[in-house]
Amino acid sequence: MFDRLLRLITNEDLNKLKNTNVLLVGVGGVGGYALEALVRCGIENITIVDSDNVELSNLNRQIISLQSNIGKPKVEVASTRVKDINPNINIATIKEFITKDNIDILFNNNYDYIIDACDTVTTKVLLIQEANKRNINIISCMGTGNRFDPSKVKITDVSKTNNDPLAKIMRKLLREINIKHQKVVFSDELPIKTSDRTPGSTSLVPSVAGIYAASYVINDILQNKN
Numbered sequence: 535m536f537d538r539l540l541r542l543i544t545n546e547d548l549n550k551l552k553n554t555n556v557l558l559v560g561v562g563g564v565g566g567y568a569l570e571a572l573v574r575c576g577i578e579n580i581t582i583v584d585s586d587n588v589e590l591s592n593l594n595r596q597i598i599s600l601q602s603n604i605g606k607p608k609v610e611v612a613s614t615r616v617k618d619i620n621p622n623i624n625i626a627t628i629k630e631f632i633t634k635d636n637i638d639i640l641f642n643n644n645y646d647y648i649i650d651a652c653d654t655v656t657t658k659v660l661l662i663q664e665a666n667k668r669n670i671n672i673i674s675c676m677g678t679g680n681r682f683d684p685s686k687v688k689i690t691d692v693s694k695t696n697n698d699p700l701a702k703i704m705r706k707l708l709r710e711i712n713i714k715h716q717k718v719v720f721s722d723e724l725p726i727k728t729s730d731r732t733p734g735s736t737s738l739v740p741s742v743a744g745i746y747a748a749s750y751v752i753n754d755i756l757q758n759k760n
Contacts, residue, residue: 556647
């Protein structure tokens, strides 16, 4: 299945991808596309974490969501999908909401990379803190709601973000635990202001943010061949 990929990389590179172990927290609008890109680029060892079930409101932006799987756990739906793409994949699922009380359940495995695609600020900080403590490369996705322009998505250090309320909060909380630098995916598009506490969303920005997060992992593996 990787014939077209092998026109761009070597068999040795592909084996590096296949042997890399990734923890992906959140398989919604951002994480679902990150998972898709990882699997289609050859990653075969993935643990996915999400406590939610597929809902009707997910259909406008989440790649794993279909009318036929509404009500089913996202981790199960995502696992079934990627096994249908690559039957050789070794995918583990954790249907839990991650807090300081249970975060240790994530680390029964040795990961090379963590992609944080979850929505909860406290969980994001915990993941970054654990990744730093365990010396695991992590990329964290910031806000994608209330935005329409995918060309504004980029990867940078959290200290260099702008126009992102979530990133502003993260900068403050990370400084409080003496973490000054963290790679993030963010959009510098000004969010559209609405009267609703729940952000609006399209498929345009979350999908690109997820692909950027996966590209960070893939390119880091391929550029660090030694």
